[in-house]
Amino acid sequence: MAAGTGSGPGGISIRALVKHYGTFEAVAGIDLEIRRGEFLTLLGPSGSGKTTLLMMIAGFQDATSGDIRLDDRSIVAMPPEKRNFGMVFQGYALFPHMTVADNIGYALSVRGRPRAEIAARVAEMLELAQLQGMGARLPAQLSGGQQQRVALARALAFSPPVLLLDEPLGALDRKLRIEVQEQLKELHRRLGTTFIYVTHDQEEALSMSDRIVIMRAGRVEQVGTPEELYSRPRTEFAASFLGKSNFLRRDGKVWALRPEKIDLSVATGQATGGRLSGRILSMAYFGSVLKYQVETAEQGQIEVDVDAWRGGGALPVGTAVGLDWSEQAAVLLGS
C-alpha cells in the first residue's frame, strides 16, 4: 500500500513561481527541485512566503505566474482534489462531526472505494498511528497529540506520493514535540513518501530534514542538507537563522563563525594568544555548555560556547581572554 521508496512518483519541480496579493509579492520567483522520497523543509520567519508556497503546491492558492510540475506533468492549474497530495494542516483541521475512523477513511470514501477496503485501510492506519480502539471517538474527545496522529493518518490513508505538513507540531508542548519529531522521521523512512514540511523552528528543521530550504521575503535564500547549511552558510541571514553565528568583518568581507568553533584561552601577561583578544562581558550556564559574551576591540561582541565538561569552571566576568579558531571554521559569505 505504501508508496515506493524513491522509485515511485513524488518528484516536484517548481519553476519561476510567483504569487502576488495585490501589490504585495508573497512569492517572488522561486525555482526548486524536490526529489522524490526526500524530507524537505521550508524554513523561514513568518512572512517569508513558505506557507504561500506550500498552499500553491497543495492547490489552495493560484500562482500568479510560473509552473509547478509533478513528475514532469504540470499541475499548476489543477484543482486541489486532483493533485493527490496528503496534507497535515496547522491545527489539524479534523472533521469535527466525524469519528476518527470516518476522518481517516474520508479520502478513500470520496473516491468511492468499497466499504471493506476502507475499513481495512482505516484499521491499518489506526495501528500505524497507535490509535487502536479510538476509531469510534470524535476528534473533540482526543488529546492534542492523538489529534495530530489522526491528521497524519488521514493524510496518508490514500497513500499519496507527497505529504505536505504545515507546522504540524505547533500546537504540541515541547516534550511531546521532540517525541513526535522522532516518529515523523521514522514514518518517512518507512513510507518513502516525499515530505514537504513547513516550519519556523530551526531545531525541527535540522533534526528531521534531508534538505532545508531557507526562505526570506518570498525568495529562496539557500538550499542544502542541514549539515551543508550549518557549516557553509552563504548569507548572514542563513547563518543567523539556522543556529547562532558571529560575523567577522574585514576589508569589506564577512565571515561567519559558529560560537562552538572558537577556542577560548585565559590570557597570561602580555601574550593573549589566538586571533582575537578581549574581556569576558557576561556568562550564561546551559548545563552542557557555558555561553560567554566576549568584548573585543576589533570585532565587537563575540559569542563563545565552551563545553562544560572541559572543566576549569566558569571564568569570572572581566577576565582577559584570547580567542582562536581553525582556518576552515570561519566561512566567507556572499560567494
Added chain:
Amino acid sequence: MAALTLRTSGWLLVLPLLGLVVVMFAGPLFNIFWLSFTDPGPGLSNYTALAERESLRRLLWVTLRICALTTLFSVVLGYCIAYAMTHAGEGARQKMLLLLLISFWISVLVRTFAWIMILGRNGLLNNGLMSAGLISAPLPFVRNELGVLIGMVHYMIPYAVLPLLGAMRAIDGRVMAASRNLGASPAQTFWRIWLPLTKPGVIAASLLVFILSLGFYVTPAILGGGKVLMVAEYISVQVLITLKWGTAAMLAVLILVSVLALLALMSRFMKLSAALGGRA
C-alpha cells in the same frame, strides 16, 4: 459556601421579577388552559371537537402545510443568502447584513400591500408581462396560497439567515481545504462537510421560522384573499366575533404545547451546536 450564598442571594434579587412573571404570564396561560376545559361547559368537548369537526382538522392541516412550506423555502433561500454572505468580502458582507436588517423594520402590513401592488392582477409584474406579450391574462400570484407563501417567506428569510450565518461563520476554512485536499470535489465537500457542519444552524433556523410562522395572521388574511385560513386568524375570529372562547382556547393550547415541544427539541440541538461549534 460563599458561592452558595451568592447563588441564593441572586435568586432573592430576581424573586420580585419572577413573581411578576408568574402573575403576568403564567396567570393568563392558566386561564387559557382553564377556558379550554370549561367553556362553554366543563369537559373535554373542545378537544373532542377535533375528532368530530373536519373543518378544524383542515384548519390545522392548512396551517401546518403553510408553515412547513414557509420554513422550507425560507431556510433554503436563507441558506443561499447566508452562504453568499459568508463567502463575500468583509465590506460586502456588512452591506448585505444592513440590507437584511433593514427589512426587519418594515411593518408586515406595508410589506403585504407592497406585494399586492407588485404581484396583484393589475400589479407591476402582471402588467409588465402582459405588455411584453408574454401572457394574455393576469397570473394569480396573490390572493391565494401562493401569495401567502410569498409574503410569509419574504418576512421570514431574515430570521432564517441570522442563525445560519452564525453557524457558517463558525466553520474553520481549513476544514473545507482539508476535504478538497483529501480528494473531495467541491460538491462532495459541500454535502459531506459543509452541510453537516451547518446542520445545527439549519435546525435552529427551521424551528425559529416554523414557530414564528404559526402565529402569522395579517399576511395570510390579506394575501390569501380570505381563502387561506390559518389558525391564528381563526382563533382571533373565535375570540372576537363568534365568542367561541373554548374553541379558541383549545387551539391556543394545542399551538402552545406544540411550540413548547419544538422548543425542547431546539434546546437539545442548540447544545449540540455549541459542542460542534467549539471544535469547528
Added chain:
Amino acid sequence: MHDKQFMRETAVEAAHAFRAGRLGRRSFLAICGLAGVTLPSVLAGRAEAAAGEIILWNWGGQSEECHGSAIGVPFTAETGMPLRFDTSGPLQGKIKEMVDSGNVTADVCDGDLFDAVALGASGHLEPIDYSVVSKEKTLPEYALEFGVSIILYGYAFMYDTEAWGENPPRDWADFFDLEKFPGQRSLYKWANGALEAALMADGVAPEALYPLDIDRALTRITAIRDNTIYWGSGSEAHDMIVNGEVSMGMVWQNRGRAIEERTNGRYRMVMNQAIAMPGAYIVPKGNPGGREAVMKFIAVSQSVEAQLGLFSCLGMTPTNPEAIARITPGDAPWAITSAENRPRIVLNDPVWWGQNGDAAVNAFLEAIS
C-alpha cells in the same frame, strides 16, 4: 385585526395619496413607519374613564372626528360633559371580556345591532332607557331592548363600467352569474351581507330572507369561490375594486360614493338589493359614566342635526325619519333608506344575526377556506 385597522387604513390611504402624487415618497415612508410604530401606543391609549364624561368606543380614524363634531359638540354644549374616545374597535369579544373582567372603561359602543341581541341575552349590556331615548327617532324594527340603531350602513356591490359596456349588472343574480358576467368578485369575509346576497341571487324574495337558509346561501357562494376574493376591512374592499383586482366587488354602501367620485364614475355602485345594516349604540353593563348620562348621550345622537352631521361626514344614513326627510335630493341616491332607495333594498334582521351569527360566520369561513 380590527384593532390594527386604523393603522392599516392610514397606511393604505397614504399609499393612494402616494400613487396619486399627492404625497411625497419620503412622507409616504414616514407614514408607513408610523403605522408600525404607533400601533402599540394606540393600543395602550385606551382611555381611562372618569365620572362626568362619556367614553365612546369606536373604530377610530375618520369616525372619531365625525362623532366628535356631529355628536360630541352638541352633547357637551347641552350637558357640560366632554366626549372622549377609545378607538380600539368594540368587537363582541372585547366587550364581553371587558364586562367579565369587571373593569369597564367605556360607556357606549359604536357597534352593530346584532351585538346588542347577542350580548344582551348573555347579560353583558345595560338595557336602553326608552324614557330618555326615543323609539320614534329610529326605525321601528331597530329599537331593541339592549341597543338602538343611530345610523345605517349596508352592503352593496360596485362594478367596473368598462367591463360589460351597455349591459351592466343590475342585481345579485348578475353578481353571482359568472357566465353572463365573467370576471373576479369580492365579498365580505365575515358572512354578513354575503349570505343575504347569495340567497337573493338564488331567487329568494327579499321579504322572505329570514331566517337565512345558510346551506343554500353557501352553495351559491362556493359555486363562485374560485373567482372570489374576500375582504375584512373597508379599505381592502376599496383597494380590490380600484386596483382592478375584481370587476364586481361588494362594498360597505356608505363608502361607494367616495369610490365613484374618486374614480370619476368608472366604478359604479348598484343600490338595487342593497342590504341595510343597523349600526347601534350599546352600553356595556356597569359603564363608568352611569346610566343616566349615557342615555342622555344616546338621545343627543338621535337628533336630526347629529344624524345629518354623521351622514355628511361618514356617509352613513340616518335612522331618524325626520332626518331622512331632510336629506337633499342630490344626496338621496346615497342614503340607503331614502324614499327612492327604500323599495329596492332589504333591511338586515339583527335578531336572526344576534342569535345565529356565530354559527353563520363559522360555516361561512369553513366554506370559503
